[in-house]
Amino acid sequence: MLTFVLMLSFTEENYLKSLFQLTVETALKEEAGTNELAAHLGVKPATVNDMLKKLKEKKLVKYEKYGKSSLTKEGRKIAIEVIRKHRLWETFLFEKLEFSWDEVHEVAEQLEHIQSKKLIDQLDKLLNYPVSDPHGDPIPNAKGELLILHQHTLAEELVGHQCKMTGVKDNSSPFLKYVDQLGLAITKTIKVLARHEYDDLIEIEVNGKRISVSPKLAENIFVVCTACKKKSKR
Amino acid sequence: MLTFVLMLSFTEENYLKSLFQLTVETALKEEAGTNELAAHLGVKPATVNDMLKKLKEKKLVKYEKYGKSSLTKEGRKIAIEVIRKHRLWETFLFEKLEFSWDEVHEVAEQLEHIQSKKLIDQLDKLLNYPVSDPHGDPIPNAKGELLILHQHTLAEELVGHQCKMTGVKDNSSPFLKYVDQLGLAITKTIKVLARHEYDDLIEIEVNGKRISVSPKLAENIFVVCTACKKKSKR
DNA sequence: TATATTTGTTAGACTTACCTAACAAATTAA
DNA sequence: TTAATTTGTTAGGTAAGTCTAACAAATATA
Known part of the structure; x- marks a missing residue:
């Protein structure tokens, strides 16, 4: 089986992650607006607009002019991978490197973009397959399954x-x-x-x-x- | 004391690292040419040329038109920091995450650009202050001191x-x-x-x-x- | 030393990710 | 149901880092 690995930039990954967080994750709704995304990402709506078109091209988001946006199945998969990496790194920093829970986020924002399947799987193993990070957020497992707490x-x-x-x-x-x-x-x-x-x-x-x-x-x-x-x- | 932290891009850090490796580190000479750097970095000479001017502006490299280039004291300091990070990460991957010595380099190339003093100092501590990485290369200590083997x-x-x-x-x-x-x-x-x-x-x-x-x-x-x-x- | 070769530079172009300013569509309120 | 407001889009611009092609300087060779 031939799998095409489409390489995404840090930026593209961040857009997918934001979209995930604004929809599937914490919120109840399925879609997010352009301005909403812009505020979440700390960029201008015009910039988000460009990126949504690009990510639509790559079949990672559903987007129609003047409409709300959401992730495709593939886009969601990538977003979950990034979130998994982020939360595993946070746990690592907290458990192994004596970081406090208010320090881990910033560094994990950088580490979440490192590309290496082995790295993440081994980190998971080293930490003994944790189910939640220092902030209590669930860590998706290697299959992309995410425990949803009834909180x-x-x-x-x-x-x-x-x-x-x-x-x-x-x-x-x-x-x-x-x-x-x-x-x-x-x-x-x-x-x-x-x-x-x-x-x-x-x-x-x-x-x-x-x-x-x-x-x-x-x-x-x-x-x-x-x-x-x-x-x-x- | 007010210290100005000039933020460098991944790219700029890589140029400084290459220049260090082509001069101070393995080679005997003090300077490197544009083509040489281009080959080492995998880019075209024209690109290196632009970057050398930019790094000269920032007082990180010594460069004169049609001349060879070398690092300033400040440039060398940054290069050593990047190399320290690279080699600590390699050691971490090898020691803690079951990577083999031929797998560590590629991932460390990414990890070496993560910005966090605490991260690196704690990593150093976790690994018990190693003096060399899995390839035998010396790891600069937190002060930027580098053991030179007479090899x-x-x-x-x-x-x-x-x-x-x-x-x-x-x-x-x-x-x-x-x-x-x-x-x-x-x-x-x-x-x-x-x-x-x-x-x-x-x-x-x-x-x-x-x-x-x-x-x-x-x-x-x-x-x-x-x-x-x-x-x-x- | 004159010429050929290598090495380095410049100019102009492309891409990504961002911006501002002007405008258009959709929604809300009067 | 028109007007005001919010939301989203377009066009054009910028900076970083890359490229190619043409050229200039330095070095090596005949």
Whole structure:
């Protein structure tokens, strides 16, 4: 069997990854708009426009003029590979090289583009086939299968419920440092004590202490809740 | 103290590395020509010409029209950093990820451009501060100090002398596989038994067996020889 | 030393990924 | 349902890194 390996640039890989993250991954929708992608990638809409045409040519995205865009099966496959590499590298940096969870993202952004199947498979083996990265995000396996956690954000959690922290939405260093400071971390048990109408703060119990968190913070904390059992949106 | 970090592209880093390898490192001379660099980098002389002007602008190379080029102090510093990264990655792949010595080079070519001081320092620590890579090449330390072995090639070795293999000049996979096949490897003891005028083959003893090797091969094998004690050229 | 060869340079062109500015289509609001 | 706003597109421009083709300088050879 002859397999054609189409070589993609770092940039092209990043567009596919962004599109994946804006659609399949965290969001509920199937498509993303040009401006939305531009904001996510930190470039101008005109640039995204050019790239969408190019990626459509290569049959990696579905795109029609003035329409929303989405990944093709092949495009999704590549996006998942990049995400797998990113998260394995993050795990490596955290587990083996003494990086803290707020430091891993930036370096993994570079490492995720290294081309070598053997490298990634061996890294996976060295780390003992981890299922999630330091931020709690699931790591796709070598077949491209991705465990989808039935998680929602802390902001959506009901008063009185107890849940467990499973990850974060925002991977920026300042946010992660703040999370650390508050004593929050993946696997911690969180109980929602109250929601204050007056200033929208959410009062929670964690580590046996009561703290108040902003809705902005709560929206970036993922949790699972057995009490909830609300049907997952994916 | 304010330090200005000038960000270089992968390409610029590769030019500095090539220039280092063609001058300071293996060769005896201090300068390299445009065509020579072009051949080493696999690009056309015209391209090198443009880049030399650009790197001169940035004070990383010394270059005058129609003259040979060399690295400035700052350029050499950067080249050594890239080489350090390359060789640490090669060692990592070989030691931790089960790569063979003919597989490490290609992947290290990509990894050497990742920007993160912490990454490299931690990698160095994880590997326990190695002094040479799987090909026997010395790894510069964090201060940019590079151990220079007083080595020469097997082709230069005198008949009757016994030496020890310390490295290879050619890092290509076919060459390295061939070296493996012949039973040659770093640290092996080699005795030069004879040189045959007729076909230039060199007869050596290694692993207790007599084999004949071509001058081409011998030119790509580094050895040290106590009997020789010939003054090193660097 | 004159000529041939090698080595290095210049000019102009291409591609990728980005930009700005002007415009067009689609959506939202009045 | 028209007008305002948002969203998306086009055209044209820039910088990096590459190329080819023509030329110039330096070096080697006769």
